[in-house]
Amino acid sequence: MGFHMKKLIVGNWKMNGDLASNAALLQTLMPKITSATCTVAVCVAAPYLASVQALLSGSAMQWGAQDVSQHEVGAYTGEVSAAMLRDFSARYVIVGHSERRQYHGETDVHVALKAQRALAAGITPIVCVGETLAERELGQTEEIVKRQLAAVIHANGHCISEIVVAYEPVWAIGTGKTASPEQAQHVHAVLRAQLRAASAHADKVHILYGGSMNAANAQQLLAQADIDGGLVGGASLKTADFLSIIAAAS
Template identity: 45%
Template sequence: MTKAGRRPLVAGNWKMNGLRSSVSVVEAVRNGLTPAIHDAVDVLICPPSTLISSCVAATYGSPIAIGGQNLHAKPSGAFTGSISAEMLADLGASYVIVGHSERRAYHYETDDGVHAKALGARRAGLCGIICVGETRDEREEGRTLDIVRAQLAIGVPKGATAADTVIAYEPVWAIGTGLTPTPTDVAEVHASLREMLGRLIGPEAEKVRILYGGSVKPSNARELMAVENVDGALVGGASLVADDFLGIVNAYAP
């Protein structure tokens, strides 16, 4: 367990990457996890929706969870090309990423939309990983805390619990760039998010996991995961390579 008894979570977001042959990466991660790591950290992989069923089959009987990368807020309907939380759950997913910065930027998702999707995830029994983060311009303007707190205030549904909600702080300027904020910067943002969660959901906020994401790799994982109020990582590109992803997971090795 990490701070305040929160069990860490390392989640891999494959984004729009992966064909059927890529299930071998999941199998390699499964085979590379030691019993000690099983006991120390939760591991999640979020492949494209086309691979969820295959990845669920590949991890059957293992502690690895499989999740989705996006969902529609409604359970069903005339929404061509969309996938609902119920569909994800039916495939065997147990988590879903909500409001990733790329969805916000390229698909114009709003904080209100994130809120609706988080409710949809809860409705289907999924744990929603609600993403927040600032752009480079917002950081340079000194608005980081205002931005992420506002995103959190609108995005997190009333009555959220540690069982149905995870928060992921991903500074937009750090995603895929190789740049990362300093541990001091990360600590400041995560402490502010924890405090804001307390305002929103009360004492339950101490149980909710807050992940850091943005150019996490084996070489910096241990330092970042040791930061106060950092309860794991949301990993992008490094999760596509089994050895790299395992290197990040192993930051929690006893």
């Protein structure tokens, strides 16, 4: 990053948790997160937004959702709109997570629209990009992540500095395999250059790393010049591990 900016650690709970375990986790985390630590958020399943909002309001922690509809309002059964997320004061929403791209057929076009809906509602989209193992082995990593980010830039050029980007190599998600700090930094630098070409304010964009970030590897990853935080899956469900990652980022 180009100037001093607090790092951002986002827990992506995915389809885990329940009312009781969510509350227990947040009640342990909350007192440890202050204005002196890095920025911390949790992205929770939509049904839990109200309870998470009630728990975290007034704390230093932020909350968000894991997906948003590409549509504004109307006959879209099962969808959740950006305005609905805003009703629960969601600060962030993840868009284009590889699990959505892979299991729900989301394309770059959908992801760009979702980012647009979030921005229009005043919610920060966390735009996920990343290559599969096959794509990496074919030497296509840069091409893939640039194509994924270009779609979002194309649709949101005027406010691109308001987004968060998450580089998540698909082969590192939930596998225990992490990109090396050098591998991750290389891709982050590519993404930073792409953002700089699109915006004079690109250096204020947080580019997060995601993919088996844990207590043991967080410090080295976060020490890289263009790694501004983490999007943490599995380790965000374990209090001690998540706190270690937060400490490494603070």
